[in-house]
Amino acid sequence: MDFIQTIGSGLLIGCVYGLLGLGIVIIFRASxxxxxxxxxxxxxxSFLFYIxxxxxxxxxxxxxxxGLLAAGAVGALIERLSIKPLLGRSPLSMTIITLGxxxxxxxxxxxxxxxxxxxxxxxxxxxSLEYGDILFPSExxxxxxxxxxxxxxxxxxxxxxxxxxxxxxxxxxxxxxMAFGIDARFILLMVWGLSxxxxxxxxxxxxxxxxxxxxxxxxxxxxxxVVLIGGMDSIGGALIGGLIVxxxxxxxxxxxEPLGLVGFKDVAPYLLLLIVLFIRPYGLFGTVRIERV
Amino acid sequence: xxxIENLRVVYHDVISIxxxxxxxxxxxxxxxxxxxxxxxxxxxxxxxSGMLRMFDGNIIEGDIKVGDFSLKGLDSTDIxxxxxxxxxxxxxxxxxxxTIEENLAAAAYSRWDRTVKADMxxxxxxxxxxxxLRQQKAGYTxxxxxxxxxxxxxxxxxxxxxxxxxxSLGLAPLITEELFRIIERLNREGMTIVLVEQNAHxxxxxxxxxxxxENGRVVLEGQAAALLENEDVREFYLGAGxxxxxxxxxAKRYKRRKRWL
Numbered sequence: 001m002d003f004i005q006t007i008g009s010g011l012l013i014g015c016v017y018g019l020l021g022l023g024i025v026i027i028f029r030a031s032x033x034x035x036x037x038x039x040x041x042x043x044x045x046s047f048l049f050y051i052x053x054x055x056x057x058x059x060x061x062x063x064x065x066x067g068l069l070a071a072g073a074v075g076a077l078i079e080r081l082s083i084k085p086l087l088g089r090s091p092l093s094m095t096i097i098t099l100g101x102x103x104x105x106x107x108x109x110x111x112x113x114x115x116x117x118x119x120x121x122x123x124x125x126x127x128s129l130e131y132g133d134i135l136f137p138s139e140x141x142x143x144x145x146x147x148x149x150x151x152x153x154x155x156x157x158x159x160x161x162x163x164x165x166x167x168x169x170x171x172x173x174x175x176x177x178m179a180f181g182i183d184a185r186f187i188l189l190m191v192w193g194l195s196x197x198x199x200x201x202x203x204x205x206x207x208x209x210x211x212x213x214x215x216x217x218x219x220x221x222x223x224x225x226v227v228l229i230g231g232m233d234s235i236g237g238a239l240i241g242g243l244i245v246x247x248x249x250x251x252x253x254x255x256x257e258p259l260g261l262v263g264f265k266d267v268a269p270y271l272l273l274l275i276v277l278f279i280r281p282y283g284l285f286g287t288v289r290i291e292r293v
Numbered sequence: 294x295x296x297i298e299n300l301r302v303v304y305h306d307v308i309s310i311x312x313x314x315x316x317x318x319x320x321x322x323x324x325x326x327x328x329x330x331x332x333x334x335x336x337x338x339x340x341x342s343g344m345l346r347m348f349d350g351n352i353i354e355g356d357i358k359v360g361d362f363s364l365k366g367l368d369s370t371d372i373x374x375x376x377x378x379x380x381x382x383x384x385x386x387x388x389x390x391x392t393i394e395e396n397l398a399a400a401a402y403s404r405w406d407r408t409v410k411a412d413m414x415x416x417x418x419x420x421x422x423x424x425x426l427r428q429q430k431a432g433y434t435x436x437x438x439x440x441x442x443x444x445x446x447x448x449x450x451x452x453x454x455x456x457x458x459x460x461s462l463g464l465a466p467l468i469t470e471e472l473f474r475i476i477e478r479l480n481r482e483g484m485t486i487v488l489v490e491q492n493a494h495x496x497x498x499x500x501x502x503x504x505x506x507e508n509g510r511v512v513l514e515g516q517a518a519a520l521l522e523n524e525d526v527r528e529f530y531l532g533a534g535x536x537x538x539x540x541x542x543x544a545k546r547y548k549r550r551k552r553w554l
Contacts, residue, residue: 172391181379
């Protein structure tokens with residue numbers, strides 16, 4: 001029973017991690033840059049939602065889309081200011097920019113919202129699942145469910161719409177895309193907006209487990225083992241990677257930590273990552289490059 | 294009429310590639326540009342199509358005009374939309390991880406009209422080979438198929454002027470021949486074409502006018518047929534020089550003559 005409980009909680013939180021990973025992966029595919037400011041995007045998304053839901057008292061069903069749109073707009077604005085001038089330059093410089101961005105955004109959030117925690121509890125219809133001894137609390141079920149829905153929407157957008165085709169084309173080569181009239185800069189803007197929205201959903205869900213402060217963003221670092229295990233450029237890999245990291249954490253949390261290794265839960269995903277990278281350097285689902293012989 | 298006036302292009306602010314090129318490509322004609330590696334052919338096409346900035350290049354002097362309108366400073370996306378001028382990059386610019394159909398859809402991204410589907414079928418009419426491969430990832434198709442797809446993609450942008458950058462690169466002679474027939478057909482149907490080629494013989498045969506680039510300058514210009522007969526062009530680009538062995542003295546003369554002007 002205990003085992004099933006552990007697996008279930010691991011999978012639920014894994015969905016949220018998967019969504020975080022997706023936010024990284026779509027940016028990486030579009031520009032080959034790694035967004036290290038993911039934690040700060042999470043916090044900003046959560047605070048925007050907080051404003052709509054707790055300050056303005058907009059009902060949840062409206063507050064979430066509004067918060068996401070605002071988060072997307074902020075993401076797009078950040079792209080315009082910091083990433084766009086680097087179009088055509090090395091992806092490494094974009095990656096380094098995001099490192100700086102992380103500090104700037106974290107301090108800005110601290111400046112605006114202060115360093116204290118905000119209590120964060122969304123009253124949602126009770127969705128807790130209970131079978132005998134096994135209990136999945138409502139907010140966890142909501143988190144997993146909403147993450148899966150968001151994930152599905154993003155996949156639909158990328159694989160079934162005209163913008164999705166353009167995004168995938170631009171991911172492959174910005175110059176080819178430009179030559180066929182796809183405005184690569186607008187596509188990058190869209191991708192950053194989309195990524196900020198994914199991360200914001202995950203951020204709101206994670207904040208809902210406890211409280212929100214400018215340090216909540218540290219949870220965003222979970223995305224690193226997620227995307228590296230799943231494969232940096234694989235969308236499906238992000239989900240699988242998320243589930244694996246979630247499971248790993250849950251299993252370690254309930255079976256290894258009681259042995260006296262307190263805090264090992266946070267390290268375990270990285271150890272797993274190390275093993276995966278030894279065996280498959282591109283991650284489990286990293287694209288096998290098409291090669292012409 | 295596409296005209297280039299005294300164009301100078303510099304990469305990374307220091308490397309001068311085009312040193313004052315002037316050219317005209319008349320509407321409805323095939324203009325062939327030949328030249329050795331590094332002569333500036335690709336840079337010229339990038340400059341015309343607004344792709345220079347992607348490669349950190351800059352037009353520092355001169356102008357490019359379609360009719361009376363200057364293309365200078367415009368982006369490739371604007372140039373495609375406003376002037377119907379599309380650049381088919383060298384080395385088969387298809388998206389490897391998209392299917393053939395998605396490739397065509399991606400190339401039609403800038404369009405919102407309802408004829409996209411019909412145009413796609415038209416491309417499949419042009420290139421029956423592609424029809425069987427609709428759902429295939431472009432990366433797994435052959436070089437000839439990729440080049441045809443690239444041309445098909447350029448047609449999806451509804452072009453009036455097409456710039457081809459070495460379409461025959463790395464293709465078998467038979468496929469090259471077929472491609473050139475397609476280019477000729479596009480031209481007969483009213484398309485203005487600028488064709489950059491290493492395969493000078495084949496290109497000059499279908500072309501109306503031609504010019505030779507060297508070190509970022511136009512060194513020779515004329516009717517394609519006349520260029521085919523030109524002794525220097527024959528020697529340097531068509532490989533039809535004297536067959537007997539040359540002495541060192543002649544080799545020096547070769548160098549001297551290759552300076553043209």
